[in-house]
Amino acid sequence: MKAKNDAPLRSRQLIGYFVFSILLNGFGNGLTVAMNLGSALWTASAVNLAHALHLTLLTVLLAEGVAVVLFNALVLRRLEWRRIAGNFIFMIPFSFLVSWFAQLIGMTPLVALPLMWRVVLDLFGIVCTGVAVSIYQRLNVMLHPNDDLMQILRFHFLHGNAALAQPLSFVPPITLILICVLATRQAYALNIGTLFSLVAQGAIVGLADRVVFPQLKHRHLVV
Template sequence: MYYLNGDYYELTLKQKLSYFFISLTIISFGNGLSIAAAMGAAPWSAAAVNLSNITHLPTMLFLAIEAIFAAAVNLLLVDHIDWHRAAGNMVFGLLFSVFVAEFANFFQPFIVGLPLIIKILIDLIGIWAIGVGISIIQRTNFVMHPLDGLTNLARFKFFHGSAPLGQISNFIVAVSISLVCWLVSGKILGYGIGTLYCFFLQGNNIAWGDQHLFKHLLHIDPTKL
């Protein structure tokens, strides 16, 4: 739904699809940058990297598994199950897994030899881009990555609409997975300044996107759909 010139309107399918691909590209781009910079990925991406390290299976596989896990939790948290939306969220999550891997593989050769401060800056830009993309897709209320859907549900169901608290509650699970991997392997990968920035400030990035990008798009409480 969006607000324009004093009236409320439902988004058309064409508009929803446009915002869908804009969001998917921005979120995947940001994750790819942060993984390639290796200065600290978003917590769920870092969890996938650590699971890949201890199992020697592709990171993309665990990104997909995380999407499936989050989709299942989302179904448990809503009062009414919209199977079409759930299927769409899974499509988003699986496309995201592929896009992130492709972006990371593309950027890595260009970033690996850069000075440390430039890598940190690239990483922070990537994390910021993820938050901006999440803001857009949540307000479009079409389909989104199941993990972002989980954040949105937690935001309104448990934290009175607070984006920062909803995001942190989501990330605690991802960090716990990485800590278990660290206990198994003796090392932890994908963590750094970017992860800290993401953990504590990603909710603020989402809130910033709500206020400054596509401002006509409105947030709808997913627990009331």
């Protein structure tokens, strides 16, 4: 196997793209949690697990990340220590970032806006998440384990099709959500945003690949 499309980037460009994408993703996820009108599937599963187990969102985000790192190794049928290290380096500050943005936005007047505007903001948060995933997947320096799973499915099994890979990568969080809802008889962070994430986030990632920083190509892909 060989790496493809290793487009050169200056260190300053690489850092700039990466910092922007992780902040955008943290903001998007935090916004959907604060609006409580449906989060992206992984975030929604973490919110429901946090309520079911009486744990903090931060704790569950970290635990989910560890579980997905192990699952990714099973899918690849090998341990890639550089990849795993990148997953952990990304996941830990990102989990804090989502929790921080959710708390910060929750203290603003945005959460008291009329329903229509909160729906718009929630969907905007999903779009932000999809765009951010597109950017740092193309950089491919380090990825959140959840997005690494989508990347693995996309390029190892689905010939680069983001619209198929994203919903397939959502099977584990959907399963967790169903278990939590059956156990607690309550549903959290599930609404129109969750449905929008399920049906559209993969397409958003694919579209962003073409129109958001189109000069940025997928790097270091091993296929």
